[in-house]
Amino acid sequence: MKKRGLLERLDQGTVICAEGFLFEAERRGYLASGEFVPELALERPEALRNIHKDFQHAGSDIVEAFTYNGHREKMRIIGKEEILESLNRTALKIAKSVANDVPPDQEPNLVAGNISNTNIWDPTDKNSQKEVRSMFEEMIGWAVEEGADFIVGETFYYAEEAYIALEEIKKSSLPAVLTISPMGENIMRDGISIIDTCKELEQRGADVVGMNCFRGPNTMLPYLKKIRKEVKCYMAALPIPYRTTQRQPTFFNLDDNNGCTCPSPHGRTFPTALDPLYCNRYEIRTFAKEAHEMNIRYLGICCGAAPIHIREVAEAIGRTVPASRYKEKMENHFIYGTNKRIKKHISSYGNKA
Numbered sequence: 001m002k003k004r005g006l007l008e009r010l011d012q013g014t015v016i017c018a019e020g021f022l023f024e025a026e027r028r029g030y031l032a033s034g035e036f037v038p039e040l041a042l043e044r045p046e047a048l049r050n051i052h053k054d055f056q057h058a059g060s061d062i063v064e065a066f067t068y069n070g071h072r073e074k075m076r077i078i079g080k081e082e083i084l085e086s087l088n089r090t091a092l093k094i095a096k097s098v099a100n101d102v103p104p105d106q107e108p109n110l111v112a113g114n115i116s117n118t119n120i121w122d123p124t125d126k127n128s129q130k131e132v133r134s135m136f137e138e139m140i141g142w143a144v145e146e147g148a149d150f151i152v153g154e155t156f157y158y159a160e161e162a163y164i165a166l167e168e169i170k171k172s173s174l175p176a177v178l179t180i181s182p183m184g185e186n187i188m189r190d191g192i193s194i195i196d197t198c199k200e201l202e203q204r205g206a207d208v209v210g211m212n213c214f215r216g217p218n219t220m221l222p223y224l225k226k227i228r229k230e231v232k233c234y235m236a237a238l239p240i241p242y243r244t245t246q247r248q249p250t251f252f253n254l255d256d257n258n259g260c261t262c263p264s265p266h267g268r269t270f271p272t273a274l275d276p277l278y279c280n281r282y283e284i285r286t287f288a289k290e291a292h293e294m295n296i297r298y299l300g301i302c303c304g305a306a307p308i309h310i311r312e313v314a315e316a317i318g319r320t321v322p323a324s325r326y327k328e329k330m331e332n333h334f335i336y337g338t339n340k341r342i343k344k345h346i347s348s349y350g351n352k353a
């Protein structure tokens with residue numbers, strides 16, 4: 001079946017992009033939290049393939065190559081710079097094979113290459129900026145060679161770093177999705193406002209601009225609304241599925257006040273004790289509906305997302321996906337069901353169960 005490009009799909013409607021593979025791979029036992037390096041591409045390729053397949057089953061239109069943090073600086077931190085290129089190429093190959101692995105009557109998924117925050121960007125140090133540019137350049141080069149359909153530059157908390165990412169993506173001539181991730185001060189780390197950063201990215205030629213990660217629906221939506229008023233290009237929204245608050249807008253400083261008796265040994269709930277702070281799936285559905293109504297056409301969920309969240313997003317915009325087959329069927333529950341075989345003496349016990 002013919003495969004449409006990203007911009008063609010956005011012209012015609014919405015695309016769904018599953019993300020948040022760091023957390024999902026960690027939960028499945030294939031990645032170390034905190035360090036967050038996607039070595040599983042090389043060490044456990046079948047585990048990575050399964051993650052992609054499960055999100056595809058839940059309705060993702062895009063298989064984003066899991067190269068997040070697979071950049072030169074992170075490889076230096078873990079002392080494995082020599083695996084950088086093979087990790088990138090292998091992750092891209094796995095993404096591509098999953099993207100093409102759809103039934104013959106279905107359109108293949110899109111493959112996204114991925115670059116992200118390098119954490120060495122220093123607004124006062126030209127050398128660091130040169131280094132960042134070359135890190136982007138090499139990763140984009142591998143993505144192009146491995147057949148990516150477009151490139152995502154994401155999770156930037158420095159505006160200028162996002163601009164450089166965009167510049168490098170544009171050199172590849174592939175469509176560019178740029179999403180920013182301001183920290184809890186609600187401004188980019190280099191002092192540029194969230195709105196101005198998005199406006200500037202649009203001016204500089206990004207095809208899609210928006211926000212991803214760090215913030216849950218509650219603290220991302222207000223900014224999405226403001227950005228929507230200021231940019232004409234396509235917009236992206238990929239929050240984390242956690243209940244961030246005005247006082248604690250990101251998951252980095254999110255307290256667990258919900259009867260927590262055993263705090264995380266790291267002095268914060270991030271990243272290993274966020275579980276009680278999860279949004280439920282209906283909150284994710286509400287978010288997706290609201291974003292969709294605002295004409296945000298590139299939708300997904302970031303760190304913390306499980307396939308059920310992507311199914312919620314897909315169904316919120318009116319789709320039925322393979323995973324819809326296993327959507328809740330409360331009518332057959334042994335206490336709370338309405339099925340006429342459920343015995344009265346059991347169902348009447350529901351409020352005391």
Ligand SMILES: [Zn+2]
Pocket residue numbers: 020212213214302303
């Ligand atoms: Zn994320």
